[in-house]
Amino acid sequence: LLPHAAFFNLSRLEKYLDDVLTIDDFEELYEKKGVDFHVVATEVDYPRKAIFGRHRSPWIGTDEDDFYRDRYLDNCTISRAVRASCSLPGLFAPTEVDGVQYYDGEIKKVLSTHVAKEHGADLILVSHTFTPYIRNGNMGSIAEMGIFSLVTQAIYTILYQKIQTPKEAHIQIKNLYEYVESEEFRRKYRNLSREERSELLSDIAEKLDFNPDLKYIFFPSPNETFFMDHFNMLPFATRELINSGYTVAQEVLPMHGLKKLPEYEEQGILQRRGLKRFR
Template identity: 30%
Template sequence: MAPRRTARRRSKVALVCAGGGVTGAVWEIGALRALEELLDRSVLDLDLYVGVSGGAFVSALLAAGVSPRQIYDEAVAGHPRRRVFPPLVRLGLGDVLARSRRAPAVLFRALADALPGGEGSISDAALSLFELLPAGLLDSSGVRESLAEILRRRGVADDFAALPRALRVVAVDLDRGEAVAFGEKGRRGVPVSRAVQASTALPGLYRPVRIRGRDYVDGGVKKTAHVNLAIHEGARLVLCINPMVPLRNEGARRPLPGPLSGRGVAYVLDQALRIMLYGRMQYGLERYRAEHPEVDILVLQPEPADLRMFRYNILRYGARRVVAELGYRATLQAFRRRRQAYARLLARHGIALRDPRRVPDSPAGLEPLAVRSPVARALEASLQRLESALGPRR
């Protein structure tokens, strides 16, 4: 009698969604849509989800059981203009009014610095006026309200313990300078929607989010992806989606005809942000791979020479179809180029890879969902208002 074959034991698998604003989240949705076609295990059937900044919103939807197919087909490919929820963001008028009460004292001090014989200079006087600016220009409470409503419509409580899958949402304690993972033991009493609001509170743009007397800001301030959380919780395979990479503008195939500096301050600042986020992440990945050789980390990200991803402001939801398709195509092409290597890597953890050559080149070639759900209509309507609230984009 031939010996009976034993099935390979499933490893603990985690999905980490890094930040990248609205366009980053949409790119991740496209990448996840491709993964649904490529893997023999559903993206909803993983063991742990970690979300940072815009990736926290995506991870929360997945942990609640909203599939990439549903999000993509209904929130990205659709185009309703229904006002289902309040705007994702609102002007932080309360903070502005509170700051205005300090205006006389601040102006007096600035004037004293600027006058001849003052202790300061004109530049000191100008800088002191920054004290009148609020902690954030926008109030992101609409993010919390929108996610809470999506969870309610799915019949899922706004509670980490009630989610079908384990979720960790990373934010940074502003006064302590420490990263906090909501959803961990001892930090599950915070509503999921509130934690996501805190994780997406980009400093300067959004007002810090207060939770139990502490102020929290965007989780990407500390680390780009927080892959270490998944490793520390026992994951042996980490699928990391990182939508923010710097543009490689050099060589014979350089995407721009000249240097980035010639395109203005917006391009320079955008590239600088991407360099910082990407550099931190690469350093972290090298360290984790050296310290944890038993863990496989598979990173999916845009091609560095792809100008199409770089040209859109990180808050531009109006380009969602283009950006989501870029995420889908980049992921599919990565698996086609490294098919055998990725197949071996996934097989070590009990996941089979379908033939990438048989997957449609574009998400448009996939069969869409027949009926749009209220959840997806709500999601798109909310994100659509995010762009309109923030004004014109490049």
């Protein structure tokens, strides 16, 4: 096993996407559909991310370039970019793009929400399966469920904390921003004029890279998702994950004031197809 990078490769996934996608080019997708789509992977030989899409970082190949700086790249089809992003090390072999090897986009940083933020998004929906198991009376302890469940719990706990850190930072900066806007701040620093307060808010937003209009919605994973087969790409396995995510979205989105499109008010996307679940 030592000479081989992994047990499997994802060439068939790439071929499948190439066959079913009506548009397999990032630029064409934007021009025809208005979708500025990005796929994140990680370079194997350098500790930096590749953000595949229709953009290219202008400083690539200049003195500003270095081995740690993440870069936007436009040299890849959508199907190959997805293959690279899904190449989980050890399980699936890395994917080559223009002589450079790439693997899983989560390696350097879990969830690349900054990509949407950098392109002016004011609402970012974050869905993932990295929620640790929460013990309840029906299921018992992870320690009793075998080594695979125990290792998965440890990994998910680490990843979940990495997800929470930027989320908590955004909340802290937002609290600071709202405090400067508050009546309490005005009373305490009454010598500041309205223009000076406005300038202070602008400085906070600029220095801390904060967008006061940006909102994140995180979709938690239920306990059942923890025990699903995340690395199985056969239809019966992926179907369970899709249905779980769909159910959670149905519950979470209305809590944030998001409503269904009028055409789906009476019947949801599943009901309109005569289904109770995705199949």
